[in-house]
Amino acid sequence: MKTTMRLFFLNLFIASSLFAAAQELQKVEGYDTVLFHYNGNRSLSTIDYLGNTRGYMTAAWWAKGQMQKNILSWRTAVVPEKKPTTFSFVGASAPLPAEFSVGPKVKLTVNGNYALTFNIGMMRNFTWKEGGYELSYTSQRVEYPYFGTMREFHPDGNSGLYQLTVPADAVEAGKSVVIEVEMVPFDRWNNGWFMVKTYKDVLKQENIQRLQGEINSLRNDAAVLSEQTQILATKVYNKMLGTDDLQHQVVYTNGYRHLHPADLIKLKNGELLLMAREGTEHIADDGDVIMLRSKDGGKTWGDKTTIAGIKNVDEREGCGIQLKDGTIVVAIFYNGLYFPDGAYFLWKPDRQLAKDTVRPRLGTYIITSKDNGKTWSAPNYIDIKGMPVNGLEGPTDAPIEMPDGSIVMGVIGYSLHGDPKNTGSILLRSTDKGKTWNYVSTIASDPGGKLGNFVEPGIVRTKTGRLVVGLRNHGPEQAIWMTYSDDDGKTWAPPFQTDMIGHPVDLIQLKDGRLMASYGIREAHAKPGGIRVCFSNDNGKTWDIKTEKQLRNDFINMDIGYPESLEYPGGKMLTVYYYNLFGKYFLSETFWQLDRNKK
Numbered sequence: 001m002k003t004t005m006r007l008f009f010l011n012l013f014i015a016s017s018l019f020a021a022a023q024e025l026q027k028v029e030g031y032d033t034v035l036f037h038y039n040g041n042r043s044l045s046t047i048d049y050l051g052n053t054r055g056y057m058t059a060a061w062w063a064k065g066q067m068q069k070n071i072l073s074w075r076t077a078v079v080p081e082k083k084p085t086t087f088s089f090v091g092a093s094a095p096l097p098a099e100f101s102v103g104p105k106v107k108l109t110v111n112g113n114y115a116l117t118f119n120i121g122m123m124r125n126f127t128w129k130e131g132g133y134e135l136s137y138t139s140q141r142v143e144y145p146y147f148g149t150m151r152e153f154h155p156d157g158n159s160g161l162y163q164l165t166v167p168a169d170a171v172e173a174g175k176s177v178v179i180e181v182e183m184v185p186f187d188r189w190n191n192g193w194f195m196v197k198t199y200k201d202v203l204k205q206e207n208i209q210r211l212q213g214e215i216n217s218l219r220n221d222a223a224v225l226s227e228q229t230q231i232l233a234t235k236v237y238n239k240m241l242g243t244d245d246l247q248h249q250v251v252y253t254n255g256y257r258h259l260h261p262a263d264l265i266k267l268k269n270g271e272l273l274l275m276a277r278e279g280t281e282h283i284a285d286d287g288d289v290i291m292l293r294s295k296d297g298g299k300t301w302g303d304k305t306t307i308a309g310i311k312n313v314d315e316r317e318g319c320g321i322q323l324k325d326g327t328i329v330v331a332i333f334y335n336g337l338y339f340p341d342g343a344y345f346l347w348k349p350d351r352q353l354a355k356d357t358v359r360p361r362l363g364t365y366i367i368t369s370k371d372n373g374k375t376w377s378a379p380n381y382i383d384i385k386g387m388p389v390n391g392l393e394g395p396t397d398a399p400i401e402m403p404d405g406s407i408v409m410g411v412i413g414y415s416l417h418g419d420p421k422n423t424g425s426i427l428l429r430s431t432d433k434g435k436t437w438n439y440v441s442t443i444a445s446d447p448g449g450k451l452g453n454f455v456e457p458g459i460v461r462t463k464t465g466r467l468v469v470g471l472r473n474h475g476p477e478q479a480i481w482m483t484y485s486d487d488d489g490k491t492w493a494p495p496f497q498t499d500m501i502g503h504p505v506d507l508i509q510l511k512d513g514r515l516m517a518s519y520g521i522r523e524a525h526a527k528p529g530g531i532r533v534c535f536s537n538d539n540g541k542t543w544d545i546k547t548e549k550q551l552r553n554d555f556i557n558m559d560i561g562y563p564e565s566l567e568y569p570g571g572k573m574l575t576v577y578y579y580n581l582f583g584k585y586f587l588s589e590t591f592w593q594l595d596r597n598k599k
Contacts, residue, residue: 030089048159049140051213062281065341093120148556261562389413410457421449468540470505520561
């Protein structure tokens, strides 16, 4: 009897052990291969808690066609046995705006079967459970809204370890699992995203390489913290630093819409017009040029109006001038290099854009107004036939009316003189108030692209008749280059590098004869970023960096700048520009006083 009982309990123990073993969770790497993604982040490396590595994200929120099916899918490693399984992978998601306590939802499926719904933007550990499925998130790295990463080009976000536990009937031995996530529409904010990172060794023990990645990530975050501390200190001690005379104020913002840049026209009646591009994102096919009007020298601004808004065409900037007869001429730079789903052509390198039968996909058109900007003419496209370029971009600065009544304008020219690597700046001229344009000369050329190209020309005509042009350059120093012409733009001095770092540059001549350059400082130039000005005492031939003045030094990422300046009586200056903060974009202005003693 005792022997029988022993055998019974032994068999029961063995059966229980086998059952427990069968139900014990097996651990499998949760990422092996991406199956579907929109390449919204161009598969670039982004920062997460383990370091800096590639990731694949859900739809680009600025591409409306992709948003209709906002999904991402990937394959896991192979599952050894048919038993309850936990898949571990590293993921990241968009930081939430400060006004939201709960972010957008994401539906998750396993092999095509609905599993559960979770939230993005989490800043703490959390677990979601539905039926036999469980998703655990261990928060490892958090970005706050003021962290300042550029939301379209640098989607780092909040990152951590995701562990998805599924029942045995959801897997098959010897096969991988397909995980798909789909963003649920979130009406209040459509900039949310989820990203899976390409780590395939999440389950491995810590090693030197992984620890180095974590250290680098911490170093980056510590550097951002130090930068923010510097910004706050300059605000607290502005009187000690002598910057308390700078009066900053926001001109315009519109929720989470992207805004850039700020372009001014001073009218003969004293009013100011400010033009800017408004769109879903910095690169998006719904960019329109809007206009604001001030009747008190920029102290207050009226409601916006849209002056350039062709559907599915990205109108990126409007630069203009009021002629002597009162006609306002505005040149609109537009970009139509987008696929029907809204994706930019560079982000689909394996596909070709169809030819646009209505207009060139990249170029410039002119609109005019004869009633101080209340109404505008239909677009008049610049024809580049006969010009030594295969495409135009710009302008990024206002045209100039010459003494003979003609108008000259600097623009970017692509494939200058048949060289596909030569992107430079050219001068165009119109003798009929902007209806037609002819090529005059090449302002600055870069054969072979060896010097970093010369683009976004800022142009001014001085009291001596000299045309002075400042140029954006992408060489190692990221310096501003200059050139000038003393024969109305027919010939130009060889471009020369200045000590000014930044881009692009706006040039004006002050009442005292000096030239002033206004330019933006971005992450590639200095940290923190901001707005600066610098002066020339010899008609643009040399620029003394010792005269440089900082108007703003509190910008924390690259999507800022493009300033323009005006002088008022008594040396009072107005400088307008754009920047972003807390995930929102702002057109802003600074009133400041010119220092006459530094002439």
